[in-house]
Amino acid sequence: MLDKSLIADLPPFVGMENDSLEKLISAAQAQRYSKNAHIFRQGADAEHFYLLLDGYLRVVKVTEHGEQVIARYISTGELFGIAVAIGRDTYPANAIAAVDCVALVWPNSVWQPTIEKNPSFSTNTYRAIGDRLQETQDRLVELSTERVEQRVASALLKLVRQTGRQTDEGVLIDFPISRQDLSEMTGTTLHTVSRLLSAWEIAGLIKSGRQRITVVEDHKVMLIAHGQK
DNA sequence: CCATTAAAGGATT
DNA sequence: AATCCTTTAATGG
Numbered sequence: 001m002l003d004k005s006l007i008a009d010l011p012p013f014v015g016m017e018n019d020s021l022e023k024l025i026s027a028a029q030a031q032r033y034s035k036n037a038h039i040f041r042q043g044a045d046a047e048h049f050y051l052l053l054d055g056y057l058r059v060v061k062v063t064e065h066g067e068q069v070i071a072r073y074i075s076t077g078e079l080f081g082i083a084v085a086i087g088r089d090t091y092p093a094n095a096i097a098a099v100d101c102v103a104l105v106w107p108n109s110v111w112q113p114t115i116e117k118n119p120s121f122s123t124n125t126y127r128a129i130g131d132r133l134q135e136t137q138d139r140l141v142e143l144s145t146e147r148v149e150q151r152v153a154s155a156l157l158k159l160v161r162q163t164g165r166q167t168d169e170g171v172l173i174d175f176p177i178s179r180q181d182l183s184e185m186t187g188t189t190l191h192t193v194s195r196l197l198s199a200w201e202i203a204g205l206i207k208s209g210r211q212r213i214t215v216v217e218d219h220k221v222m223l224i225a226h227g228q229k
Numbered sequence: 230c231c232a233t234t235a236a237a238g239g240a241t242t
Numbered sequence: 243a244a245t246c247c248t249t250t251a252a253t254g255g
Contacts, residue, residue, distance in 0.1 A: 148231065178247060189232060194248060210240060210247060 002028060006053065007104070010077040012128065015120030024114055028104040033057075039081070039095040039103065046083035046091050048105050052076055055101030056163060056175045060094045060184075070184045072132065073098070075162055084108040085125060098175045143187050146227070151186040152196050153225035156206070160215050169207055169214050176211035200224075
């Protein structure tokens with residue numbers, strides 16, 4: 001049996017009445033996903049919506065030719081797979097566990113009643129959707145105006161803000177991330193990312209290993225992101 | 230400035 | 243052993 005304290009303090013649910021919370025949580029099912037598992041697939045019928053309780057996952061668009069673009073990362077406490085919120089009946093992308101994850105799963109049928117009875121939940125989720133839209137628009141501008149170096153630096157900083165964990169060496173990005181992943185976030189190739197990271201490591205801005213990146217000099221990375229090298 | 234191609238070595242399963 | 247990740251160099255748009 002799930003307890004409402006699991007979700008009561010998470011951003012999507014702040015301001016909700018206690019009995020509404022209880023009702024919502026009782027309609028949910030907890031589900032574990034091991035690393036690299038697909039939670040849902042692009043184009044599949046959207047029958048559920050989700051909340052990430054623990055872990056990180058990536059949202060990946062796949063083209064007809066098999067090329068992948070990482071649309072965004074979802075971290076703990078975020079809703080995802082909310083196709084129902086924007087009137088879609090299929091999922092627009094794949095959701096893949098970046099590490100072992102735990103999520104709550106609801107059937108879409110509980111979305112509409114929950115929205116209707118809980119104005120705060122409604123505003124919270126539509127705000128979140130708005131934020132994500134804003135983010136993708138910012139990325140569009142980035143892609144068309146900034147050099148690769150700036151885009152990779154920006155992506156690093158975004159990940160640090162979203163998932164950074166302080167260590168004695170700097171701020172570690174808290175899940176396995178490859179050069180390929182970074183290239184899929186920034187519209188470049190893994191080779192270019194590899195070269196950039198190598199150069200930054202020599203310059204002391206970051207430390208990196210296989211699927212590990214630690215930002216040591218975030219200020220200097222920020223300078224690169226903003227174009228003044 | 231950056232993508233592509235190729236080659237090779239290390240890490241992971 | 244097979245596969246995945248990373249680095250490096252050469253070439254060309």
